[in-house]
Amino acid sequence: MEGEISVVSVEPEASLVRQGKGRVGHVKKVGHVRKIISKKRKPCRGIIKQAVPRVPKALQELFVSCRETFKGPGTVPLPEDVHKLCHILDKMRPDDVGLDLRFFKPENMIFQNARVTSTTIYECKNFSLCIFFLPAKGVIPLHNHPGMTVFSKLLVGKMHIKSYDWADPDASKNSSQPSQLRLAKLQANRVFTAPCDTSVLYPTTGGNIHEFTAITPSVVLDVLGPPYSQEDGRDCSFYKDHSYNAFSNGESEVGDEEKHGYGWLEEIEMPEDSQIEGIEYRGPPIIDTIL
Numbered sequence: 001m002e003g004e005i006s007v008v009s010v011e012p013e014a015s016l017v018r019q020g021k022g023r024v025g026h027v028k029k030v031g032h033v034r035k036i037i038s039k040k041r042k043p044c045r046g047i048i049k050q051a052v053p054r055v056p057k058a059l060q061e062l063f064v065s066c067r068e069t070f071k072g073p074g075t076v077p078l079p080e081d082v083h084k085l086c087h088i089l090d091k092m093r094p095d096d097v098g099l100d101l102r103f104f105k106p107e108n109m110i111f112q113n114a115r116v117t118s119t120t121i122y123e124c125k126n127f128s129l130c131i132f133f134l135p136a137k138g139v140i141p142l143h144n145h146p147g148m149t150v151f152s153k154l155l156v157g158k159m160h161i162k163s164y165d166w167a168d169p170d171a172s173k174n175s176s177q178p179s180q181l182r183l184a185k186l187q188a189n190r191v192f193t194a195p196c197d198t199s200v201l202y203p204t205t206g207g208n209i210h211e212f213t214a215i216t217p218s219v220v221l222d223v224l225g226p227p228y229s230q231e232d233g234r235d236c237s238f239y240k241d242h243s244y245n246a247f248s249n250g251e252s253e254v255g256d257e258e259k260h261g262y263g264w265l266e267e268i269e270m271p272e273d274s275q276i277e278g279i280e281y282r283g284p285p286i287i288d289t290i291l
């Protein structure tokens with residue numbers, strides 16, 4: 001399978017030498033969005049045509065669909081648009097974003113002791129397309145996506161995903177508990193192995209607060225709509241989870257049989273070892289044509 005992939009490679013090892021540190025939870029700004037404006041020109045005899053970069057159909061289809069789907073801050077995609085995006089992402093493979101699977105052979109040493117890195121394929125005010133590279137045992141700790149809808153497609157590897165939603169999304173804090181704790185309902189706690197279907201989280205459902213732990217070197221393609229924006233009140237918060245029994249004090253808010261499905265989330269500062277290194281996107285470009 002590896003031998004079939006010959007497009008431009010995204011080089012995970014480049015993370016060791018390029019760009020400044022970003023933030024976990026897709027917040028980093030790498031500034032490498034490529035826009036190509038298509039121009040129609042009459043063919044002239046004797047002029048050698050310039051080579052046009054090959055744009056994988058699936059990546060371009062994803063971009064066009066995102067542009068139609070995401071209407072901006074404060075909106076959630078319509079169910080039919082979510083279905084369409086999932087259908088596109090479900091079919092996507094590593095070579096659609098220029099990944100060379102030779103980097104992911106078990107004997108390859110590149111990922112050992114490497115950090116989590118990320119690259120941005122495209123970003124505008126309504127959505128962004130990002131790729132996250134996790135070495136084996138690499139962790140993106142529990143973090144939220146305020147007011148955002150996020151599609152995650154595991155392209156490579158085997159990864160454990162744990163996710164929560166607030167038990168009561170309308171309640172800011174539970175006054176009977178220590179102020180930094182808030183009850184959350186477990187939505188996912190299992191291992192995903194590529195290739196697998198796309199996961200979708202919404203502002204208050206679908207596991208808006210999640211944690212990725214790579215079992216093998218892994219690559220995730222994320223579609224975020226809208227992107228994080230500190231200025232617009234969509235900053236990323238980090239959490240540590242505690243078992244339900246750790247802080248229930250015998251005053252059970254849920255039935256005994258349901259306790260295992262709940263946890264207390266404590267908001268924490270971003271863990272120091274969780275910064276994500278931003279690297280340049282060197283995969284196939286998107287054709288950003290004007291509508």
Ligand SMILES: [Fe+2]
Pocket residue numbers: 025026143145210
């Ligand atoms: Fe995330």
